[in-house]
Amino acid sequence: MSTIKFSSTETEQLVIKIQDYFAKELDQDLGQFDAEFLLDFFSKEVGAHFYNRGLSDAQLVIAAKLDNVSEMIQEGISEIEKPIS
Structure with a gap:
């Protein structure tokens, strides 16, 4: 599958949302690198x-x-x- 590309601003906003979700829903701190990696994974696999x-x-x-x-x-x-x- 092809990866959906986001601008740097969009990526920053999405990374923050991913980090917030992990903190609130899973009670886990997720670093920026891990959140970007997760965003790339979902973009590639399900985007x-x-x-x-x-x-x-x-x-x-x-x-x-x-x-x-x-x-x-x-x-x-x-x-x-x-x-x-």
Whole structure:
């Protein structure tokens, strides 16, 4: 699997979140190196799954919006059709 790359600012923020989680939930201190290593591991091993799920969710939203637009166009055309006798 490919690794998702984060900016240095994003990495810093994520490392802090990982460290906070380990401290609060597992009562363990996790150093910056270990937290970055863990972030890299999850990014490489499961990141693509989350990324692909996000793309799939976005595709569903876009498809639903396009269906609505298509329905509105069809309704608009129907409204201006001339009757045939």
